[in-house]
Amino acid sequence: MENITYDFGLVGLGVMGRNFILNVADQNFKAFGYDLDPEKVSELIEEGGDQSRVNASSDISSFVEALSLPRKIMLLVPAGKIVDAVIENLLPHLSKNDIIIDGGNSFFTDTDRREAYLQSKGIYFFGAGVSGGAKGARYGPSIMPGGSRSAYKEVQPIFEAVAAKFKNEPCVAYMGPKSAGNYVKMVHNGIEYGLMQLTSEFYSLLQKGGGLTNNELHQVYKTWNEGDLQSFLVEISAKIFEKKDPLGEGELIDKILDKAKQKGTGKWTSQNAMDIGIPIPTIDIAVSMREISALKNERILAAKKYKDGSIDISPKQQLIAKAENALFFSFIITYAQGMHQLKAASDEYGYELSLASIAKIWRAGCIIRAALLEDIAETFEKDKDLNNLLLSPAFESKVKESVGAAREIVIYAAENAIPMPGLFNSLSYFDAFTSEKLPLNLIQAQRDYFGSHTYERTDREGVFHTEWN
Ligand code: 6PG
Secondary structure: OOOOOEOEEEEOOOHHHHHHHHHHHHOOOOEEEEOOOHHHHHHHHHHHOOOOOEEEEOOHHHHHHOEOOOOEEEEOOOOOHHHHHHHHHHHHHOOOOOEEEEOOOOOHHHHHHHHHHHHOOOOEEEEEEEEOHHHHHHHOOEEEEEOOHHHHHHHHHHHHHHOOEEOOEEOEOOOEOOOHHHHHHHHHHHHHHHHHHHHHHHHHHHHHHHOOOHHHHHHHHHHHOOOOOOEHHHHHHHHHHHOEOOOOOOEHHHHOOOOOOOOOHHHHHHHHHHHHOOOOHHHHHHHHHHHHHHOHHHHHHHHHHHOOOOOOOOOHHHHHHHHHHHHHHHHHHHHHHHHHHHHHHHHHHOOOOOHHHHHHHOOOOOOOOEOHHHHHHHHHHHOOOOOOHHHOHHHHHHHHHHHHHHHHHHHHHHHOOOOOHHHHHHHHHHHHHOOOOOOHHHHHHHHHHHHOOOEOOOOOOOOEOOOOO
16 A cells, blocks of 8 residues: 555545545546545545555645655635645645645636745646536536646546546637636636526426426426527526425425525626626626525515515416527527626737637536537637627527517516516617617716716717716
8 A cells, every 4th residue: 555656636625525536536547535534535435445546645745745746636615715735734744736726716916826835835726617517527527627728637547537528629728828617617607607596597487487397397398408598507407496395295396494694706797897897797796696585574674565466477388488598599699608707808908818728628527517518619619809708690580589478578577577687687788789870879878977988979989078068
């Protein structure tokens, strides 16, 4: 045992860490785990079986000494101060050119700071987004690594082996320098928020507006998942609707409190989109909806005051057909917004992102995997400079075919007080984005009126100010 050196180290043997390290070992790399908690260490050793393949320790120097040079150490610990603490603990034991990979959802500027700090010590630092939850970690996640390109070569074989495969292509690619990996993962999560909001509001549309039972919802989402809407989130929604309540009668979905929690990545996506001036209103409202969902007590009081509960029930089959198209439209808009943000961030932060390769590594393994990503990858492959999917011929036809249904559902939902803000925002975004002329000339006039902020004119060059009174 003494002489074995291990190819890969992993810090943090919670569910994600344990699953990831077992995945690495399955791919014939020797892996060594570290966790302060001896119970987690024993659990891994027990599950891993052959200790020359998977081993673990709660002693940091034994852990570091077990690894071959340059050491490749991945951290799967909660984002924030813990990452800094782990780095400080590791540092005295490391050698020049060792590589630390942060696989958590760290905020991208933290990654930039850590990379600069570790560079000064001769250590490479990678921020690698990992998506796919516990199952993904075990059987193939989508991985979004960013950092030094030359150091990436050291971890590339391991990542390519453990990543999910889409038609034999591994769902991992070098994203770009610095915090590119964490940034891409952040926007992945923003899109995730948008798609989750949309799938949930179409559930309420069909339930309230069409009177669908859970079993019917299960059937509808299952059928949708066989068409244009094929995606992990639609697939799991179908399965969720049929799950029986293990503690009582009926389906579990009806017993789950309608307050959605969040750990912050969706909010960061929105905050940063505002910082770099890119509109992503479908994602913004998805974040706001989690906040509104938390206001349960207020919602109960307000519902008594304002909601009479009357709904004009719609013929089921028509509603289902329109909903499918409208959901597809809003899925497209959500991806369009996220990809636009990535394009702008690439210029802003010098990430040199390839949107085609991002779309490709999202085709399997990750939470936002969807058939649509195949078309998105192809579109960006053909036109690397494309700013927004809506401007591509392939998406022009998809949108033209589905926007009519989106409008009809918006009208129906508005008339019947069914909240569908993800869809509403997607449609408003689309209508604004496709307006050659917007009324924001009035805003410019108001700004100049009250604050002498000046304005530009449509008929001549220059900057103008008017004494409005
Ligand atoms: C993934 C998920 C994962 C996590 C989310 C949950 O890609 O595997 O995005 O990272 O489940 O961060 O986020 P919220 O708790 O904010 O919903």
